[in-house]
Amino acid sequence: MDLQDPPGRQFHNGDPLTAADVAASLNEIAFPPKGVLSPRSDNFMMVKDITAPDPGTVVIHLKFATTAFLPALADPFNWIYEKKILDTDPHWYEQHIMGSGPFKFAGYQIGQSIKGVRNPDYYHKGLPYLDGFVGIFAPKQAVQLDAIRADRAATEFRGYPPSAIDQLKEQLDGQIKVQTSDWNCTLGAWINHKKKPFDDVRVRRALTLAIDRWGSAPGLSKIAVMHTVGSIVFPGSPLAPSKAQLETLAGFWPGINKSRAEARRLLKEAGAEGLSFELLNRNVDQPYKYLGTWLVDQWSKIGLHVTQRVVPTGPWFAALRSGDFTVGTGGSCHGIVNPPIDVQTWLPRSVSSANFGYYDDPKEIDLYDKMLHETDPTKQRADMWNFVKWVLDDQAHFIETMWWYRIVPLRSYVNGWKIGPSHYLNQDLSTIWLSPPHCGKCTAEPAPAL
Amino acid sequence: MTGDDMYRYLIKRILLIVPTLFGAATLVFFLMRLIPGDICVIRLGSGGTSFTEQALSECHAALGLDRPLWLQFIHFIWGFCRLDLGTSMWSGRPVAYEIATRFPVSLEIAVFATVIAVIIAIPLGTISALKQNSWTDLAVRTFAIAGIATPSFWIGIVSLLAVLNLTQYFFGQPWMPPINYVSVWQHPLRSMSIVILPAVTVGYRYSAVVMRMTRSAMLEVLREDYIRTARAKGLVNRIIVNRHGLKNAMLPVVTVIGIEFAFLIGGLVVTETVFNLNGIGRLLVQAIGNQDYTLTQGIVMLIVTIFVLTNLVVDVLYAWLDPRIRFA
CATH class of the missing domain: 3.90.76.10 (Dipeptide-binding Protein; Domain 1)
Structure with missing residues (x-):
């Protein structure tokens, strides 16, 4: 380097x-x-x-x-x-902040705001364009949207569901623009293998077969950030399975009726017809509550009786970690798209403490190691597919649902920002510039940085 | 009332504060530890990252959570006796600092809401009592019941939307108060514009409670013998109401105002969330959610102390207003 x-x-x-x-x-x-x-x-x-x-x-x-x-x-x-x-x-x-980036730390009001001022010695000459910024903490989506509407904030970099964006566009006709991207975050459900009858692969397969991913995605993606049907590999990655491959996995088949008939057959064979259990969920709107409600509905279609236990983040994490749950929502969210590392989450419990399926599976580790050490892109893709198929189909260790989708609104005077597949990325704000009159004495687009 | 009587009464009331605070401290300490969850698990894994058991143990040791419970309790009580609330397990900053940065917001709203409530409630409550069963009384009672029945978060959301929509309709651009709090000492007008909507939202419910109390107390007092005597003596109605009626009806009203004021300091979680105000209520919810024992204990003890002190002030006011109480 x-x-x-x-x-x-x-x-x-x-x-x-x-x-x-x-x-x-x-x-x-x-x-x-x-x-x-x-x-x-x-x-x-x-x-x-x-x-x-x-x-x-x-x-x-x-x-x-x-x-x-x-x-x-x-x-x-x-x-x-x-x-x-x-x-x-x-x-x-x-307890301290130190950087070399475009903005220097200027202040932090706990729970209120963080401020940065332009670093005149930034190594990219000419950048940043802004003199400074104020980041406001506002946890509730309604407050964030109101703030953008009233121009108390120029943007929010995480993302909103389409329904919220549509409303904002309607209220701010021509004063708002939107950028979109696939999001390197996914959410599904962990099945605790230590709880009977979920140690039986037939029951786990039945749970995933009941979910109509293709049929639900268009509607769900209007109200939640859940969007793209995919495996545990980021859909935009070269290592991701094709749609044809996906459609061979349990629960991803094109016909939901056939899938649910198979789910009922498996439950009957396993002696688990009409099974009742509790879904552990996190008290966070987007997209946990939407996911939980949707899963409960989907499972009711194969005669399962599922109730939801929605708890704050602390108890939710504690229950996942202690194994005090039967089925619980969970997934992964990463900054850089790096599937060989990102899928570590699903490695058996003995390897990954972020795995809440509570199972051991030496074959899964072997499949992963083979994929990780492979440097030929074609062969690595094939190895990744074998790993994914084993986790989601053969063993149904995890119920994968959909990947998220970012829709970021910006006031129309905000320029120079480009969305990425993660809300952790592209946050240095160095290339952002504002149109007149929001930029002070400026008259046009700034000169390109060196 | 002699000075000695009042002095003895005060000493008795102040001494009672000690067991109250100790009981509250014990309750909050052990109740917090009954809630499932672990701050280290949240700190290490809330970003979806994995961590080792060793990392978890080191985190427990660093926060003192590996010590026996009784030792942690003694440490907490001893710290509280020295007015040292410890360090937040989440942020690593002193609990006193965390509270001090949020307290002015909650205090400002509480003061404004109290002023609004008193200005609305006492005149309306009195008029309602004086014109019992009239259309005026009915209107005031409807106003009060609506205030109690309507959730303040709903009023908050609706009032915010109303401001946005009305300003967009009349001025072409939607407007809302700033959502980044500044102290009243730094920018009085800006600070006022931030807290006025939440204060009105909370003040409406608050005024409804005080109004109903004022009305019922006034109705009771107006039927007393001394009021009838005053009327028989030919005193003008204004003097009867203000000097003899209202003053005596104020005893229960003062109690309600005191309790409501203390409640406002830590009880405005939803209102603070709707208006994005970084007050004590929101801090408490965050602290509980993060399983931050030290911060939760500190905030609860602050609220308990405010309740206890407010009750003390109310009791002293009672004793001052009604000699029968201090001699009981």
Whole structure:
């Protein structure tokens, strides 16, 4: 990794940003010292060591070649701090902010707002265009939409369902524009294999066969951020299965009647007809509550009696983690699209603590390792398909539903922002510029940055 | 009333605060730990990331959650005795700082709502009592019952939408108050524009409660012998109502105002959410949701203390207004 071009990178405190800082920060993420928590250390499982032989070069040796490495390196959560600070206090970053980006930290009002001011020494000369920004905390969707409508906020970068956007467009005729993208987040349901009769693959297959994904997606996507029918691999990725492949998986068949007839047959064969159970769900509107209500309805079509237990995030997580649930909503959300790493969530419990299916499956681990180590794109795609088919169809370990879809509204005077497949990405705001009169004394589009 | 009587009464009431606070502290400490969930699980895994059991243990150790429960309790009580509420388990900042940044919002709304409620409720409640069973009385009672029956979050949402729609209709551009709070000491007008809608929303329900209390208290007082005596003496109605009626009817009204005011400090969760105000109520809900024991304990103890002190003030006012109470 060559850090010498462009020259003159520096931290906001004026200290130069060198390869030693990058190596120290990445080392702390990949190989956290005792007492330091690094939830993303698994992303660097392929890394052997990270060194900085000179101030302009970082060298990273891998244990094995994998396509998962470069996306892992590009993850927006890989913050870089000064080596001298990390060396003296590895917990410094927990209470402080340090960057080298387009805006300097200017203030934070707890639960209210965060402010940034233009960094005149930003290494991309000419950027950023804005003098500063204020990010407002507003957890409720209705408040956010009202704020955009009244121009108290210029945008919201996470995304809304189409119904909310349509209303905003109607209220702000010509004063609003919209960008859309597939979203690297998916949600489905974990089946706790430790609870009977869900240790029986026939029952698990019946649960997934009951869900009419293709038929429900058009309606559901109007009111919720759930949108694209897909497997556990991001639909836009080259590693994602084709529609023809998807349609061979249990619950993804084109005819829902045939699928549900098979589900009833399996339940009867397993002695689980008319089964009753509770669906654990999270008290979050988008899209958890929509997903939960929809799943309960879908399962009722094969004679299952399902009730929902909707709890706040804390108890929801605690129940998932302690195994105190039968079926519970869950999924994954990532910054960089990196399917070989993203699908780690579904590895057996002995490998992935984010797996709440509570099962062991050595064959699944073998399939995953084969895919991870494969560097030929065609072969890796085939290996990924074998892994996906095993998880979603052969073993029905997880009930995958739909991937999310981002629809981001911007006031029409906001320019230069480009949506990505994650709300964690493209948040540096460096390329954003405002049309007159919102930009002060400006008259036209700014000159391109160097 | 002699000075000694009042002094003894005050001492007795202040001493009663100690067991009340201790009982509340014990309850909040143990009830919080009955709620399922673990702050470390939320902190480490809420982004959907995986983490190891070692990371979980280290987090528990760092927050002191690996210590025996009785030791944690003693630590909490000892800290509270020294007015040290500890550090938020979620943000790592002192609990006192977290509360201090939110308290002005809640206090400002509570004060404004109380002023609005008193201005509306006492005159209307009195008129309603004086014109009992008339059309005026019926209208005031309907207004009051509607205020109690209508959820304040609904009034909040509707009033906000009304402001947006009306400004768009009349001025071409929708307008709403800023959603980024500033202190009344920094920008008085901006601060007022932020809190006025929530204060009216809350003040309406609050005024309905006080209005009904004023009306019933006035009706009772107006039937007392001393009022009849005053009328027989030929006093003008205004003096009878203001000097003899209203003053004596104020005892239960003061109690209601006190309790409602204390409630407003921590009880405006929904209103704060609707208007995006970062007050104590929202902080409490966030703290409970995050399983942040220290912050939850700190906020609950603050609310309990405000309730206890408000009750003390009300009791002292009672004793001052009615000599029978301090000699009981």
